[in-house]
Amino acid sequence: MDAVAAEFESAPLALRLLGPMELFAAGERVALPRSKKTRALLAYLAASGRPHRRDRLCALLWDMTDDPRGALRWSLSRLRKVVSADLERIEADHQQVFLSPAGMRIDACELARIGRAGPGAMDTAELDRAAALYRGEFLEGLELPDFLDFSAWCIDQREQARRSQCEVLSELVDRLRDEPERALHYARQRAQTDAFNPTAQKVLLRLLLELGKVAEAQQRFDHAQRLFRQVSAPDAIALEQAWNALRKQPSGAAVDEIREHAPLLPGVDVDADADQGGARPAFVGRQALLARLEGLVERALQSGVTELALVTGEPGLGKSRLAERLSGSASVRGCVVVSGRAFEAESSRPFGPWADALAIDLQQTVATDSPASREHLFDSLRARLAARAGQGRGVLVVLDDLQWFDRNSTELLHYLVRTYDRGPMMVLMLARGGELPDNEAALRLLRGLRRDRTVHQIELEPLGRDDIANLVGAMPGGSKQHVVDVAGGNPLYALEFVRARSEGLAGTPPTLLQLVRERVAKLPDRAADALRWGAVLGHAIDLGRLEGLMSQPADELVNALERLEHSALLRIDTTRVHERYVFAHDLIREAVYGDLSHPRRRLMHRKLALLLEPQAADAAVAAELAHHASLAGEALLGVRACITAGQHALRVFANSEAEALARRGLRLAGELDEAQRVESSLDLLHVLYAARTPEREQAARDARELAERALDLGLTRAARQGFQMVSYLRWENSSLADAHANILQAERVSRLAEPGERAVTLAQAARCLVLLERNLQQAEAFVLEADAVGRREGRSSAAVSFALGMIAAHRGDAEAAVEAFTAARNLARQQGEHLAEFGAIEHHVMLDLDRGQIEAAIELASDLVELGRRVRPGAELPSARALLALAQWSRDPASDDRELAEAVEAVRQADAKYELSYLLSRWAERLLATGMVGDARVLANEALEVARAIGRSSDLANAAVILVEAGHRQGSRGECDRLLGQLEPLAAKDLSARTRRRIASLQAQTTAVDKRAEGCERP
Structure with a gap:
């Protein structure tokens, strides 16, 4: 090799x-x-x-x-x-x-x-x-x-x-x-x-025996039988028959070795949690139940009466292992153990379990089927059992897989329990509880036994995590913690995962998936159908949705769910107020869902998506709808759901989820016709850019292309939204002319929009014009019209309040600005517009700093930092931290400003020029006030360069004013005159009221300096 x-x-x-x-x-x-x-x-x-x-x-x-x-x-x-x-x-x-x-x-x-x-x-x-x-x-x-x-x-x-x-x-x-x-x-x-191929197992057993590898052959047979009994009774029978035939063929020495390695108790085999590659797993988690059963055996021996016990549980929980341990314990006490089991494929074979347990051929006797012969048969079997029991102190009868017992076998058991009087007897019945209701003969037996006697019923529960860890602790292969997590308390699952890992297999072992599929195949049609729909719904199954999907009477659905619960495939989720079912184990859903063909899966997801569509306004439902619609290939439905779910995700600060939904929606949008694609793509880009700061240049080109196409197609709402996005992206990228042109284009397009949409567009246009310091009169007209429309329509908008605050702050009306910013903040929070909320608080902080309200600014900036942590990754958080650092440092400008310097550096790295310009100029102003002229000049020069990049006249003027004031203190007359020359044309611009006051103050200082200089020059 x-x-x-x-x-x-x-x-x-x-x-x-x-x-x-x-x-x-x-x-x-x-x-x-x-x-x-x-x-x-x-x-x-x-x-x-x-x-x-x-x-x-x-x-x-x-x-x-x-x-x-x-x-x-x-x-x-x-x-x-x-x-x-x-x-x-x-x-x-x-x-x-x-x-x-x-x-x-x-x-x-x-x-x-x-x-x-x-x-x-x-x-x-x-x-x-x-x-x-x-x-x-x-x-x-x-x-x-x-x-x-x-x-x-x-x-x-x-x-x-x-x-x-x-x-x-x-x-x-x-x-x-x-x-x-x-x-x-x-x-x-x-x-x-090919673990489930009987021929492959038989050939291997034959070769092992031929070569004298008897111990390995026994181990291989035990392992194969355990799996076959779970998935295919005929294969289990055929393998056992082949094994018995093969054991007769070797030499005497080999036969002796086979007997030496054979199970101690004939007929009592391990359950699905028994043997792993020849290493005997620990008996864990069932000691208390074993002690209870041993107590029943002891009581039968002491009293001489018959005791009855029924142990139920899903496959793999260890019923047969428990019976094996009890059999060994009973043998030590001197009991004779008689055991038999039923097979699903032999459910029509009369007395099949008893024929195996008592080692007798009953078929010839049964063939006559006369009452006399039947009574004689029952008596002879009772006598045979008594003869076996006579070899010990009493008898333990172990009967496995009661759910597959034929009518004759159940009637014989009832007869033996009722008439046996030859000494102590304990009958232990094992069954899959979920499948018992399908066997009327078994139910009739249990009803009859309970009328006259006590049947001690034990329901096996999944093992605890510590028990599973102890079970697999000494087993090879795989991470113990991983096995404990995926096993879900089932010993079979745990041991099969260990076996798979030891053989280098990843993922869920195919043997386990096949076991689940076989269990599902045995379900009634309606129960199996409910399980498949449940797999499409997900791990948790909402009963209202399941009912809507299956379109069957409520009582039939209840019966199906009860069957699934009894079969331990589903369980009720008790952790929720509203009742729902969940899969008993994740691999059950994995196996069921994986068994659905791709076309069927898509159709089922489509039906579920259509069921959820009327509830799409519910944001929680919208996320599910997006998931199922995309899996169904329903592009339009999926896109709409992605938009709704993405908008909701933004409102609850789930930015990563919003981004993922937006990108999924954009992929689906490619399958729509052009008009739908353009409109939905702009909605999705709006979500995407709010969730994560994009590469601005490319994002602006994409949005511009879509906005222009929307305009061509007559999609005014989409076009307006697109041009607004382009304007904002251009502003962030310092392309002020483009930002100005695009916001005005958005305003023109909105003239055909409904009043609420028009008001929002006007307000956003006004805010943009104030930021750009362009056409302030037009900005005021826009915001007044927007406010009037909102009042007429009875609607409040964060965008309108924000714009009113910006106008008021620019013209120097601080009280009106504070009131408007506060209203904008509250409305934006209510409406889930967190970037608008951030902007309103940010400008409120700037306003408080500029009017000397330091403590109020610190409190607001702290809120801003918390909000910055939750909105999209980008410039928001660094800007908020820098404003807080500036406010805290402003309490004592003579203190160490290293923390402020670090915060401002982060804003530089984030390329947030608008905030950087503000921070640098206010920091420089405070340094200048404390006499640190050189440091102030350095910051003011940088502020001047940033202001030139963004083209804001007020910022340019503020930086120039600081530099002139610094020049006066240092006696740099030429530099001051040059800068004053640059201020003159700026005075004609739409400067903020604060900037105009700063220029007026500077002019007064300059006049005073000039007068002093003239006085000094006179003789």
Whole structure:
């Protein structure tokens, strides 16, 4: 095998997909990207061998990513580095991506070709090389359970690879029948790869016995029987018969060894939690129940009466293991143990469990079926049982799988319990509680027994976490904590996960998924249908939705749910006020959902999405609707839900979720017609840009293109929104002319809008004009019109209040500004417009600092910092922290300003020029007031440069005023005159009232300086 591996890996490029994913270039291992999705993309492109559309790849692997197309581009760039050493293999354009397989070996593809051609056509050496290709499951360890389409494809690939490998191994074992040592190697592989194939297990057992490996054969048989009894009674019976036949064939020495390794108690086998690779697991968590049953045995022995007990529980909880321990304990007490079990496939076989328990052929006697012969049969069986019991102090009768007992067997049990008088007897019945209601004979038996006697019923509950940890503590493979988490208290699940990990298998063991599927297959149709709809709904099942989806009478739905609850597939969630069901274990949903075909899954998600659509106004429902609509391929429904859910996510500060919803919606929007695409894309971009600060230049171009197209299509609301976004993005990017033009365009478009929308647009236009200090008279007209419209319509708007505050602050009416900013803050918080809330508080802080209200500014700035932590990542939080630092430092400007310096540096890095200009100028003013002229000049010069970049006249004038004042103190007359010359044209601009006061004060200072200078020059 090592030679085969070396030969495979020596190819120019060799990709191993069977087992852990590996890549080799000319015999040297190539490090794969760490990203699981990037590796999954490589596997998908390589294994499929054909081109794929980019949108299909995005949907396959990046359904909930931040940027599906960007993530795909990033992954492709990483893959090019590892697969294109010798030639360019990844061919990609705007539509498709293709991985060229030229000169490349892929083990999964080679094995698939062998499977299609048929192993019989190959010679043995070729088959041996083919078998060596399979090192484990397809993409072992590469699980993406949240991406269902990829998971479904991966499962299908695993099944195909497993089938091909089994065919190769089967052919090898058959050809090497005369070389059992060589054949055994392949037989072991086949039995492990195809665990549920009875033929594979029988062949392995035969070879092991032929070679005298009796202990291993016994262990293999025990393990296989445990699994088969859970999924296929006929296979379990056939395997047991084959095993019994094989045990008669070896030499006497071998037979003795078989007997030595056989179970101590014939007929009492371990349940699904019994044996793992020959290592006996600990008996944990059931000691109290065992003691209770031992007490019943002791009481029967002491009193000489018959005791009855019924143990129920879902498969894998340890019913048979408990019975085995009780049997051993009873044997120590001198009891004879008689045990039998029923099989689902033999439910029509009369007296099947009793025939096995008492080792007697009853078929001939039963055939006569006359009352006399039946009474004679019952008496003879009672006598046979008594004869067995006579060999000890009493008898323990263990009867497993009562839910599959035939009518004759239940009637015989009732007869024996009623008439047995030959000494102490304890009857232990084991059953799957959820399946008992389907067996009327078993129910009739229990009713009859309970009328005359006490039946001690024990319901096995899942084991606690500590018990599961103790169970797997000494077992090989896997993380104990992980196994404890995924087992959900089921010993079978825990041990199967351990076994899978020890064999290098990742994910949920196929054996467990198959066990769940077999349990579902036995359900009545309505119960199975309810379970499938539940899997589509998710882990938690809302009963109202389930009822709406299934469209069946309430009593039938209740019956179906009760059956699922009794079968331990669902349980009631007691942690919620409103009753709902949840899956008893996550792997149940995984198995049920995974069993749905892709078309059926999409139809079910579509029906659920349509059911949720009327409730889309509820933000919590909108997020679910977006999920189900996208899985159903209902693009428009999904897009609308993404918009609603994204807006709600912003209101509750779930920015990452809002971003993901917006990007998912944008991907779905590509499937809509142009008008719907343009309108919804602008809504989604609004959510996206509020959730995360975008790359402003590209974002502005995208929004501008959509806004113009919306205008062409007559979509006035969308166009208005688009131009507003462009204006804001241009303002943030210091492109003031573009910001001005776009906000005026938004205002023009809004003239055809309904009054509420028009008012908001006017207010936002007014606020923008004030920020830009352009057309202040027009800004006042806009905001007054917006306020009038709002009053007429009876609507309050944060945008209108914010704009009124900006106008008032600019003209120097501090009281009116404070009132308007406070109203804007409260309205924005109520309406979930957190960026507007941030802006209102920010300007309120600036206003308080400028009018000397330091303590009020500190309190507001503290609130601003808290809000900044919760809004989008960007310039908001650094700006809030810097304003708080400035306010705190302003209490004592002579104190250390290092904290302020650090905060301002963060604003520089965030490129928030508007806030930076304000911070630098106010910091410089306070430094100048304390006599630190040099430091003040440095800051003022920077403030002047920033003000030039954003083009705000008031900021330019403020910085110039500080520099002139500093020049006066340092006697720099020439510098002062130059700066005063720059101030003259600014005076004609729409400067703020504060700036005009600062200029007036400076002019007075300059006049005084000039007069003093003139006095000094006179002789």
